[in-house]
Amino acid sequence: MPHIANIAVSIVFDGLAYAMFLFITSVGLSVTMGLMGFVNLAHGAFAMAGGYFVVSLTRSLGIDFVSSLVIASAAVGVISVPFERYLYRRLYKSTDLEQVLLTIGLAFMAIATFTYFYGPIPKSVPLPAWLQGDVNLGFRSFPSYRAFLIVLGAALISVLWYAFEQTNIGAKIRAAVDNRRMAASVGINVDRLFTLTFALGSALAALGGGLAIQLFGLTPSFAVLYLVLFLIVVAVGGLGSLKGTLLAALVIGIIDTGGKYAFPVAGNLFIYAITVVVLLIKPAGFYGRE
Amino acid sequence: MAANETTTRSPAAEAARARATEFLVRRHYFRLPEALPWLIAVACFFVFPDRMTFGSQVLIMIMFALSLDLILGCAGIVTLGHAAFFGLGAYTVALASMKLGWSEPISGIIAGGLAAGLVGAVVGWFILRYRGLTLLMLTIAFAATLQESGNLRSDITGGYDGLPGLSFNPLLGYFQYDLYGHTNYLYALAVLAVIFFFVRRIVYSPFGQALTGIRENIRRMHAVGSPVHARLVTVYAISAAIAGVAGGLFTQTNAFVTLTVFDFDASAKLMVMLILGGTGRLYGAFVGAFVYMVMEDKLSKLSPTFWQFGIGLLLIVAVLFARRGLAGLVEHAGRRVQKWVKR
Amino acid sequence: MSGTPHAALEVQRLNCSFGALHVTRDVDLTLERGARRALIGPNGAGKTTLVNLITGVLAPTDGRVLLNGHDITATSQAHRARRGIARTFQINQLFRGLTVLENICMTIGERDGNCNNLWRPAGSKRAVIDEALDHLESLRLVDDALKLVRELPYGRQRLVEIAVALAQKPHVLLLDEPAAGVPSSESHRILDVVAALDPDIAILIIEHDMDVVMRFAREITVLVQGAVFTQGTPAEIMANEQVRAVYLGQAHGQGGGAHA
Numbered sequence: 072m073p074h075i076a077n078i079a080v081s082i083v084f085d086g087l088a089y090a091m092f093l094f095i096t097s098v099g100l101s102v103t104m105g106l107m108g109f110v111n112l113a114h115g116a117f118a119m120a121g122g123y124f125v126v127s128l129t130r131s132l133g134i135d136f137v138s139s140l141v142i143a144s145a146a147v148g149v150i151s152v153p154f155e156r157y158l159y160r161r162l163y164k165s166t167d168l169e170q171v172l173l174t175i176g177l178a179f180m181a182i183a184t185f186t187y188f189y190g191p192i193p194k195s196v197p198l199p200a201w202l203q204g205d206v207n208l209g210f211r212s213f214p215s216y217r218a219f220l221i222v223l224g225a226a227l228i229s230v231l232w233y234a235f236e237q238t239n240i241g242a243k244i245r246a247a248v249d250n251r252r253m254a255a256s257v258g259i260n261v262d263r264l265f266t267l268t269f270a271l272g273s274a275l276a277a278l279g280g281g282l283a284i285q286l287f288g289l290t291p292s293f294a295v296l297y298l299v300l301f302l303i304v305v306a307v308g309g310l311g312s313l314k315g316t317l318l319a320a321l322v323i324g325i326i327d328t329g330g331k332y333a334f335p336v337a338g339n340l341f342i343y344a345i346t347v348v349v350l351l352i353k354p355a356g357f358y359g360r361e
Numbered sequence: 362m363a364a365n366e367t368t369t370r371s372p373a374a375e376a377a378r379a380r381a382t383e384f385l386v387r388r389h390y391f392r393l394p395e396a397l398p399w400l401i402a403v404a405c406f407f408v409f410p411d412r413m414t415f416g417s418q419v420l421i422m423i424m425f426a427l428s429l430d431l432i433l434g435c436a437g438i439v440t441l442g443h444a445a446f447f448g449l450g451a452y453t454v455a456l457a458s459m460k461l462g463w464s465e466p467i468s469g470i471i472a473g474g475l476a477a478g479l480v481g482a483v484v485g486w487f488i489l490r491y492r493g494l495t496l497l498m499l500t501i502a503f504a505a506t507l508q509e510s511g512n513l514r515s516d517i518t519g520g521y522d523g524l525p526g527l528s529f530n531p532l533l534g535y536f537q538y539d540l541y542g543h544t545n546y547l548y549a550l551a552v553l554a555v556i557f558f559f560v561r562r563i564v565y566s567p568f569g570q571a572l573t574g575i576r577e578n579i580r581r582m583h584a585v586g587s588p589v590h591a592r593l594v595t596v597y598a599i600s601a602a603i604a605g606v607a608g609g610l611f612t613q614t615n616a617f618v619t620l621t622v623f624d625f626d627a628s629a630k631l632m633v634m635l636i637l638g639g640t641g642r643l644y645g646a647f648v649g650a651f652v653y654m655v656m657e658d659k660l661s662k663l664s665p666t667f668w669q670f671g672i673g674l675l676l677i678v679a680v681l682f683a684r685r686g687l688a689g690l691v692e693h694a695g696r697r698v699q700k701w702v703k704r
Numbered sequence: 705m706s707g708t709p710h711a712a713l714e715v716q717r718l719n720c721s722f723g724a725l726h727v728t729r730d731v732d733l734t735l736e737r738g739a740r741r742a743l744i745g746p747n748g749a750g751k752t753t754l755v756n757l758i759t760g761v762l763a764p765t766d767g768r769v770l771l772n773g774h775d776i777t778a779t780s781q782a783h784r785a786r787r788g789i790a791r792t793f794q795i796n797q798l799f800r801g802l803t804v805l806e807n808i809c810m811t812i813g814e815r816d817g818n819c820n821n822l823w824r825p826a827g828s829k830r831a832v833i834d835e836a837l838d839h840l841e842s843l844r845l846v847d848d849a850l851k852l853v854r855e856l857p858y859g860r861q862r863l864v865e866i867a868v869a870l871a872q873k874p875h876v877l878l879l880d881e882p883a884a885g886v887p888s889s890e891s892h893r894i895l896d897v898v899a900a901l902d903p904d905i906a907i908l909i910i911e912h913d914m915d916v917v918m919r920f921a922r923e924i925t926v927l928v929q930g931a932v933f934t935q936g937t938p939a940e941i942m943a944n945e946q947v948r949a950v951y952l953g954q955a956h957g958q959g960g961g962a963h964a
Contacts, residue, residue, distance in 0.1 A: 104494070110494065110497075158677075161681070162680070165680075167439055167493060167494075167497075168433075168439050168636075169680050169684070171439070171441075171497075172632070172633075172636055172676050172679070172680050173676065173677055173680045173681070175629065175633075175673075175676060176672070176673040176674065176675070176676030176677040176680070177673065177677065178673070179669050179670065179672055179673030179676070180669075180670050180673035180674060180677075181673075182669060182673075183666045183667070183668075183669040183670035183673065184670065186666045186669075187666050187670075295625075295626075299501060299505070299625060302494075302497075302498060302501070303498060303502070305494075306494050306495060306498040310494070336512070336513055337509065337513055338509045338512060338513075339505065339509055340506065340509040340510065340513065343502040343503075343505045343506040343509065344506065346498060346499075346502040347499060347502050347503065347506065350491070350495050350498060350499055350502075351487060351488075351499075354490075354491045354495040355495065356495075370841075374841075374846060377846045377847055377849065378837050378841075378846060378849075380849075380850070381805050381833075381837060381846065381849035381850055382830075382833050382834075382837065384803075384805075384850055385805060385806070385809065385826065385827045385833050386827040386828070386830075386833070387827065388825070388826070388827050389825035389826070389827055562822070562823055562825070563822050565825045565826060565827075566821055566822050566823060566824060566825060566826060567813045567818045567819040567820075567821045567824075567826045567829070567832075568819055568820065568821055568822040569822075569826070570806070570809070570810055570813060570819065570826050571810065571813065571814065571819040573799070573802065573810075574799055574802075574810050574814075577799040577800065577801050577802060578797055578798065578799050578800070580793075580797050581797040581798060581799065581868070582782075582814070583761075583780075583781040583782050583785070584759065584781060584785055584790075584791060584793075584797065585785055585790075585810075585811045585814050585815070585868065585872055586782045586783070586784075586785030586786035586814050586815060586872065587782055587814045587819065588782055589782065592819075595822075
């Protein structure tokens, strides 16, 4: 392949993988924020928890990587339920500021807890053979792990899409995002819906966290470091929108990867620039509602 | 409006009117307890002469928190990017000193304040049309953009390693800086007093009242004809200027500045300080910044992990049980005591 | 200079749509100086929407709004308020955490530009405080002056809502169901206030209670599904069979119904 095209393909490929990670981790945040209007800054902590669980499952219990991902996601999903029930629920009617503060407090506590148990040194996970090295697609090779991410992401997107658009539950969620009071008045149990959505979103965040280890390494500051990124994806995509989160993840993933390749000194400048530009033009994000 | 031509009111009615008038007229008078923070600040100078470098930083943080209280506590603007203006002030002073040889301290912080205030006005004009998550993200993104841009030109800004070895002229051409930071402490205290004087006037002015109205019910403000956007931009610019002065002081008292002044962490920490102290209560900034800095100084040295855990827990407790922060608790206790004394 | 004086408020062929939903259709309405007009209609007819269009909360998709002959269609809510339009909301929009007196002082301060002052203390402007107390006096609210709005019973809050609108010294006053949700023991006070309002102000009142309408209005506009169904004097409207039919029994002196 000609050199420029090769680089472009690499950028798109890496960008796609990054976008999949962003989508998986952020989609739960977008839907819960759109559904309940609740600003959850502890979302990054749930992702981090998932990552650390995967580390323990693989390293201490010897369970294979993929199974660990599944177990860790499910575990975090289940654990998130009492948080929602007994803590978050008390603040649904509170101001944005109070929600921000409560969840930041939670995030701090989570970071401190995981630092205590796992220490500040970055952790890694042992990958099975088929996820290491490259996979040859004929015209060129690609890193297997990233290919896996893309395939997994695409599969999850399809499943979520189907669930959102075609099932009963998905319709209820969409209705409640659209107009919570009206949804409640037609008999939709919004509380239970939210607990379910929250658990699912947290489980997906945990999955994202587990997948991130190989990409970025895992330290306790993951919870806050990447939180800003997730918030950007959610804000730019539009609250409560699956389409929006995906589009935002793709735009940010690819442009950031390309930007970092072309101008590494600029760091995250491209991401912030995109954020400012998009929000000034469409304050509710790509597919958000005003 | 009913025509009210009669001027004969019953004595009870007159008394009610007088009482109501007195309440509003007296509101801005200085109360005795207000002297307390200043007395404590001066006392610290004599009681803890070896902690004066730390003391200056506490005073700077109080100033920074005051600037946030103006927009958050008074006008209700939620932002996690105020470090942007602190940093702008800090770097204005640093670069003026390095590149222009401008080392006169007082004009330095004024320049820092003006620069930050100007940027605040422009940025505010754009972003204050929005609220909620959109506004929050715009403030975060702006601060982060400044930081990354600074990193891009680390040849000028010194990047994350910073610009060391800055030096400044003696205050007013006379007061030399000593190794123990005594001059710096009194300098910071004086600047804080001046800033506080202005902030207090604004809060008790009709403009400050209008800001409270915007915070309480923005729909009603539009309906009574308030130029809401203009008011918000004005207070945002003033707040940015104050944050800039605090940043300038930071550079001068540390003789050093790095890009970490723009950290998201710094904005978040500032908000935690203010919430702990209590928003919208002028002295909440004093209490919150002081308590936070002292605790951080003592506890984070013992165990940074426990410190972080503790702060997180404190935040949760504050939101759930003490929404008005420490200053609010003190006020509440004060009212209780008043009632008890009156019996 | 034209011969005829302008009406205080004029609405010309006003239309408003949200996508396929056409909520206001070709509405023509005129309020002369000192008008006392009631706006009635079944639930969902678009009465509050019309008020929102007049005050600038909503932008029309077509048509004009004229205040004393000036076209204000493209202006902001705040601009219209400063030009002399005041309104009360169906659900009180007050500064609940502030005292009643401060609510009024703030309104006056925004009206006369006092709130542009960053320097002098709010308490130093005696004129504002006196005027605020005068307003409260005319509504018999002086005893509540130092109470926080959220501590007042609902009926009293509703009076404060009207006081705020009056403190704007408006030429045009739009009242959205002023007595709605107020227990009947309190509502007469509100209605007395409405009846005693300055005869120079043009008033449009949205109401469901026909007793109130009959007592207060000199003209009535009936709005149905966003369009003007008919207009006329109270006698004409009451005699109109079609109006009764459209109302389906809501027009027969039932107490101020809750608006869905």
